Amino acid sequence: MKQRSEKILLALLVIISITGYITSCTHENQVLPPPATNTPVINRGSGVFLPGTLTVGDTSQWKFDQVHCSVLWSGNYLGAAGLLTGRFNAFGISSISTAQKMQYVTSGQPLKDTSWAFYENDPTKTYFNGYVQMNTSNTGEPGRDGGCYLGYVSAPKIISGTQNLIDSNIAVIKTTQVVLDPNSPGYIVTMVLTWKGLLAAPHDTTINGTLSYVKRETVGAGTASAYDVFGLQLNFTFNCRSFGMTTTEISDAITVQCNMNFNNK
Amino acid sequence: MGNNFFVYVQQLEMLAFFSGYPLIYFLIRFLTHNVTLKNGWEARIVSILPFAYALIGSLYLGLQLKNLYPDYTIVNIKYRFQQTYLNIWAVMSILFWIPAISKKQVLSILHSLIFFFLVLRDLFFQFAGFSQNRDILKNDMRIYTVSIFLNLAAVTVLALLSFLLSFRKKSQHHDTATGDPSWLGMTMPGKKTTESDAKTDSMQIKVTYPHDNSQLYL
Numbered sequence: 001m002k003q004r005s006e007k008i009l010l011a012l013l014v015i016i017s018i019t020g021y022i023t024s025c026t027h028e029n030q031v032l033p034p035p036a037t038n039t040p041v042i043n044r045g046s047g048v049f050l051p052g053t054l055t056v057g058d059t060s061q062w063k064f065d066q067v068h069c070s071v072l073w074s075g076n077y078l079g080a081a082g083l084l085t086g087r088f089n090a091f092g093i094s095s096i097s098t099a100q101k102m103q104y105v106t107s108g109q110p111l112k113d114t115s116w117a118f119y120e121n122d123p124t125k126t127y128f129n130g131y132v133q134m135n136t137s138n139t140g141e142p143g144r145d146g147g148c149y150l151g152y153v154s155a156p157k158i159i160s161g162t163q164n165l166i167d168s169n170i171a172v173i174k175t176t177q178v179v180l181d182p183n184s185p186g187y188i189v190t191m192v193l194t195w196k197g198l199l200a201a202p203h204d205t206t207i208n209g210t211l212s213y214v215k216r217e218t219v220g221a222g223t224a225s226a227y228d229v230f231g232l233q234l235n236f237t238f239n240c241r242s243f244g245m246t247t248t249e250i251s252d253a254i255t256v257q258c259n260m261n262f263n264n265k
Numbered sequence: 266m267g268n269n270f271f272v273y274v275q276q277l278e279m280l281a282f283f284s285g286y287p288l289i290y291f292l293i294r295f296l297t298h299n300v301t302l303k304n305g306w307e308a309r310i311v312s313i314l315p316f317a318y319a320l321i322g323s324l325y326l327g328l329q330l331k332n333l334y335p336d337y338t339i340v341n342i343k344y345r346f347q348q349t350y351l352n353i354w355a356v357m358s359i360l361f362w363i364p365a366i367s368k369k370q371v372l373s374i375l376h377s378l379i380f381f382f383l384v385l386r387d388l389f390f391q392f393a394g395f396s397q398n399r400d401i402l403k404n405d406m407r408i409y410t411v412s413i414f415l416n417l418a419a420v421t422v423l424a425l426l427s428f429l430l431s432f433r434k435k436s437q438h439h440d441t442a443t444g445d446p447s448w449l450g451m452t453m454p455g456k457k458t459t460e461s462d463a464k465t466d467s468m469q470i471k472v473t474y475p476h477d478n479s480q481l482y483l
Binding site: 003006007009010013014016017019020021023024025 | 287288291292294295298381384385388391392399402403405406409
């Protein structure tokens with residue numbers, strides 16, 4: 001009888017032990033198999049996004065959602081310390097012809113934001129023409145933005161209710177080539193930056209940047225007011241000394257980030 | 266377990282020493298019931314189980330003394346022994362060195378079950394969903410495995426010691442009966458240990474006593 005009880009107890013202990021081992025087994029320490037390749041796996045869709053004529057309600061035409069976009073700049077304060085940052089309040093995606101370089105009395109966009117195209121899988125057809133109004137820089141310090149800053153970049157003062165697209169107030173980018181980035185899902189963009197700065201005439205400089213695509217999503221899916229959005233982010237850096245800027249308040253290199261959102265409402 | 270990490274580590278220490286004993290105890294008893302060894306060795310192995318447990322307890326006490334070193338004050342002991350009753354209970358395992366206590370083998374299993382229940386408790390908490398952290402049980406099972414091997418090693422060491430002592434006793438008994446004094450370091454005629462011995466071995470018997478290396482020629 002005693003031996004039988006001992007057998008039962010032994011069996012019980014063995015069962016408890018096995019249960020403990022099985023329950024505690026999480027496989028967390030298992031070594032993962034090595035990746036099949038070191039090359040990043042990039043899956044690009046075949047989306048094509050064009051502005052068309054900006055017809056409201058035409059979901060095949062993509063509208064630049066300027067109020068939800070931004071053009072941010074940053075540079076090292078005094079060329080040595082942390083970042084000094086700001087944004088441009090007025091900008092657009094449009095090429096500006098010589099005839100269009102003038103002042104527009106309007107609070108909205110002075111030109112239609114239609115000078116762009118984005119092909120997700122065919123970057124040879126992708127292009128952008130964009131601009132910023134230099135006198136609308138906003139660093140959060142109105143005294144600086146409407147004061148010494150304007151002298152540093154040689155931009156005219158803001159005239160209320162007027163969009164100023166004259167040469168001395170605009171910096172323009174125009175892409176010349178967009179290629180697929182082999183190391184990321186993004187793109188490498190070659191563009192020409194045109195800005196007069198403190199020079200006698202507008203100066204062109206060719207720079208490279210990176211473009212990333214934020215995938216198309218549906219907002220308010222399942223409702224009558226559903227619409228789609230997608231985003232693009234362009235990053236590049238340029239040397240402000242190329243444009244005659246001499247102030248030591250900021251570093252030579254200025255980094256610009258353009259966050260562009262589009263919808264098909 | 267409590268929220269104190271120090272307490273948890275102490276508890277793991279106790280599990281490492283004592284939680285594997287019940288399984289080893291019942292396993293060895295089961296095996297000895299079903300295997301017949303020469304000269305009643307199965308009974309002897311079973312009888313050393315409480316001593317093996319006492320050995321584990323001594324090792325645990327040693328670890329605690331090492332942890333306390335060099336401050337053996339009451340304040341430090343109180344600070345170190347966060348789970349006072351459990352710590353005292355663990356140290357009490359050295360009482361199984363006393364033959365009168367170790368005779369009652371069931372006491373050793375009852376003593377060690379307290380620590381096994383700590384593993385069982387964490388297992389229950391995991392199953393009942395009181396604990397979402399599987400790492401606690403994982404730790405317990407790792408320590409439990411170590412404990413099983415530690416207890417097995419303790420039993421093995423004591424069994425070997427017991428076997429060696431028994432063998433020596435037997436050979437002593439055998440030598441006394443047959444007159445072979447080799448275990449005393451005696452040199453018998455014909456056994457040449459040195460050149461000088463070789464010269465005289467036909468006439469003399471040299472006896473060397475191991476306790477003081479004194480020699481006697483017969």
